[in-house]
Amino acid sequence: MAQAVNLLPWRAQRQRRCLRVWATIFSATLLLIVLLTAMLRIRVLQENQRLSVVQQAGVTLHAGLAERQARLLAQQVTQQAQQQRHLRLQATREWQRILTRLAETLPEQAWLSELRYQQDTLSLAGYAVSFAALGQLETALNALPGLRMGKPGATSRDAQGRWQFHYALRPDVTHAL
Incomplete structure (x- = not known):
């Protein structure tokens, strides 16, 4: 008769080895997850x-x-x-x-009584002893650099025989102030 082989210890050993492998894999995976x-x-x-x-x-x-x-x-x-x-x-x-x-x-025979600058216009008013002095004044005003003479204002004689004049000067565009 053949002898009966007891495979229980081999199975138990194989089962423990398989359990250790899977426990190691599980532990390593768990440790890897924790580390990551x-x-x-x-x-x-x-x-x-x-x-x-x-x-x-x-x-x-x-x-x-x-x-x-x-x-x-x-x-x-x-x-x-x-x-x-x-x-x-x-x-x-x-x-x-x-x-x-x-x-x-300004000629010696002419003097200014009023000088006003308003709205970009220089207004001159004054008196001249003679009509020739008025001509000299007008020539002098035309010769001023940076200003051009506008339309002359009224010129008249006062009670003492002096010539009253009014001139308006505007800045020259080429000589902008």
């Missing part, structure tokens, strides 16, 4: 921190740019004001030069 999750979490935290730093830098940069823009606008306003002041001063100097020239070329 931890790495992903660390990566997300680092990315959030980097984004936070970038956002803070953007806010700081934006604030700096806004401050610089305000400073540049203030400088621009100041520069424009200085430029306007310079232009007004230059125009004043030009008028000073023109009026000095007018005073120098």
Whole structure:
């Protein structure tokens, strides 16, 4: 008779070995999942921190740019004001030069009683002793650089025999004040 073979220990051993393999695979998979999750979490935290730093830098940069823009606008306003002041001063100097020239070329027999600048027109009114002095005055006014003579105003004689005159001078387009 053949001897009966007991396969129970071999089966138990095979079952334990299979259980160890699957436990190892399961543990390794679980450990891998935990490690990948931890790495992903660390990566997300680092990315959030980097984004936070970038956002803070953007806010700081934006604030700096806004401050610089305000400073540049203030400088621009100041520069424009200085430029306007310079232009007004230059125009004043030009008028000073023109009026000095007018005073120098005014004939001795003529004098001004009124000098007015309004709406881009220089109005002169005054008296002349003789009609020849009026001619000299008109010649002198036509010779003034930067001004052109408009239509002469009324010329008349007053009670004392002096000639009363009125002239209007406008800035010359070629010599813009």
